[in-house]
Amino acid sequence: MKLSGELKAFEGRLGHKFAEPELLVRAVTHSSMSSPNRDDNQRLEFLGDRVLGLVMAEALLERDRAAQEGQLAPRFNALVRKEACADVARQIDLGKVLKLGRSEMMSGGRRKQALLGDGMEAVIAAVYRDAGFEAAREVVLRLWGKRIESVKEDARDAKTALQEWAQARGQMPPEYVETARSGPDHAPQFTIEARLADGQAESATAGSKRQAEQAAATALLARVEAG
Known part of the structure; x- marks a missing residue:
C-alpha cells in the first residue's frame, strides 16, 4: 500500500x-x-x-x-x-x-x-x-x-481536585447534573452543572458530557478556592 x-x-x-x-x-x-x-x-x-x-x-x-x-x-x-x-x-x-x-x-x-x-x-x-x-x-x-x-506534583484533573476539596471539608462528593442538551444528534452540546452539598454550583457547555463536567468542575473549583 x-x-x-x-x-x-x-x-x-x-x-x-x-x-x-x-x-x-x-x-x-x-x-x-x-x-x-x-x-x-x-x-x-x-x-x-x-x-x-x-x-x-x-x-x-x-x-x-x-x-x-x-x-x-x-x-x-x-x-x-x-x-x-x-x-x-x-x-x-x-x-x-x-x-x-x-x-x-x-x-x-x-x-x-x-x-x-x-x-x-x-x-x-x-x-x-x-x-x-x-x-x-x-x-x-x-x-x-x-x-x-x-508535569506538576499536584497534577490532577478538575473533577478529582474538586472532589478532594469537598472531602477535605467533610462534604459529599460533587454531583454532575445534565441540565440541557442542544444541537443536532451528530453534534450535540451538553450543559452540565457541578453541585456541591453546600449549595455552590457552576455550569458549563461542551461537545461531550465529559468535557462539560470537567469545565464545570474547573469553574466551581476556581470559585471555591477564591473564597
Whole structure:
C-alpha cells in the first residue's frame, strides 16, 4: 500500500516511517468511515492506551526514583488522559489526516478533543504493531518530552481536585447534573452543572458530557478556592 502525500508528511511529523503503511491508514480511520472492507481505529485505540500507559509509568519512575505511588499517580493521570493525548495530536496536526465520515467532518470532527485523543492512541498502537515497543516508546517520549519534565506534583484533573476539596471539608462528593442538551444528534452540546452539598454550583457547555463536567468542575473549583 502506498501512502498519500498527506500521510507521508504526517509520518515525518510523527517521526516514524511505517514498514506496514496500512497500519497508519487504519489508525487514522474513524468509526464513521468504517465499512466491511475498511477497518476503523477503535481496536488500535484500545491497545495504544495501554502502550502509552506503560511508557509513561516507566518514564515517571525513571525521572523521580524517590517518588511514592501517591505522588506518581496524579502525574501519570495528567500525562495519559484524553486532553493530553489531544494536545499532542494537535502538535503534530493529526486532525488534518483523520479519515472521517461526512457527519463527523461537518461537525468539526478534526478539532474534537475526543477524536484527536483517540486517534493519537491509535497511532501509538500502530507504531507498536509496526516496529515494536522500543519504537513506540521512542515516539511517545519525543512527543511528550517537555510534558513529562514539567508535569506538576499536584497534577490532577478538575473533577478529582474538586472532589478532594469537598472531602477535605467533610462534604459529599460533587454531583454532575445534565441540565440541557442542544444541537443536532451528530453534534450535540451538553450543559452540565457541578453541585456541591453546600449549595455552590457552576455550569458549563461542551461537545461531550465529559468535557462539560470537567469545565464545570474547573469553574466551581476556581470559585471555591477564591473564597
